[in-house]
Amino acid sequence: MMDERARIHEQATARERENRWCAKGRAKVVHPKYGQVIVPHGSNYAAILNAAEYWGCDWLEVLDAEVWLALPGDGPLVKPKEFCKRIGGN
Secondary structure, eight states: OHHHHHHHHHHHHHHHHHHHHTOSEEEEEEETTTEEEEEEESSHHHHHHHHHHHHTSOGGGGTTOEEEEOOGGGOOOOOOHHHHTOTTOO
16 A cells, blocks of 8 residues: 555656646746756746756755746756657747
8 A cells, every 4th residue: 555655656746847847938046056047937936946956956945046037048948858858848
């Protein structure tokens, strides 16, 4: 029973991560310690989670980050390798 619950939780976590990284919007996340990064934006919270994953830190460390609308001149969108070649992706 526990193995089944763990498997379901793992699948849900993977789906949530995929949805975050494949969002259509773009946000510029700025943090005093880590700098700035352009990530997919489904919500400000999701953008912070993506930025923290990109920076390799815990998302609780970057809650003071600012999330802004990404303008064309802000730079390229970053994504993990497994999401870069998706059809219809950014």
